[in-house]
Amino acid sequence: MSKNDNSQDMITTAETDLLQEIMNIAFGRAASDLAEFIDIFVILSVPQIELMQASELPVYINKELVSYDKVSVVEQNFWGKFRGSAYLFFPSGTGKRMISLFDGGSKFFESEPTHEMEQETFMEVGNILIGACIGKIAELLGDVSTYSPPRVVVEKSNRGFVADNLFDPDNLAIVLKTVFEFNEKNVSGYLFIVTKQESFGWLKNALHKYIEQYE
């Protein structure tokens, strides 16, 4: 966890642990929703929670994606008491393999899939994964979310993508990260959920309320 002057007071280790477990449950549900929609098996990993200055976020994401030359990104903003942005990153060349998830791997397309097809596929997958994950986090913590339409950028250098879209860089951000693989298609990706500092107070209260039901 990044250290800065007030970060220690913002979220405790116990709260981080609980948020990690909630992210684990939420992404598990999102994977299940996607697997029902297209016939795949999503290999899940243990989510990570980081607290950092929002201005550190682009460097952090670049570091995480260092092995990805170019990326395709689905970005979606969400609002509620829990608010922020979600970024779903896939490495270069994923688009065509993703399209085959939707057509059952058949040679349906006579020509190469178009840029628009790739874009629509990413949008669909992103919409399901981000929507289900954010929705479940919000539900577990007693909130309801609304979403912006997903924005898709295909095959762009990952450098600078988040910096260009960042909310107030002076704010603190909680980053929830999970890495996943689509077993059958050898596709992996990253999901980053970034919450704004204005959500912190509500989030801490909601986490405490959540754990109270088990005490």
Place this chain on the structure above:
Amino acid sequence: MIKKILIVDDSPISIKIIKSCIPKDMGYELHDAADGQIGVEKYKEVKPDLTFMDLTMPVMNGFQALEEILKFDQKAIVIILTADVQIKAIAKAHDLGAFSVVKKPPAKESIAAAIKEANDALIERG
């Protein structure tokens, strides 16, 4: 009768939540382990009557740990307690020999019912 329960989960808060869902009046002896590998070692040491096993864990995941435990003890009762609720994950757990699968977040009722079911199976086995 179930006396000893092992909980294998990499999340300390999740272990705390699961423990809080286990009925207190039965006086179960509770043990825990922070990943699949430690879970297998703990299983061999403690020989629990029932194990709650997470799937998504570092070092050794729950599928691998389940296989290792069943290699050591074919009669082991391992209940998968997981956030991975994909149909294929649940089917794989059953195929590998899990006793049952309970979805996270756990509820006191679902944990109590799972323990009762495991207890009935133990009694039936004699």
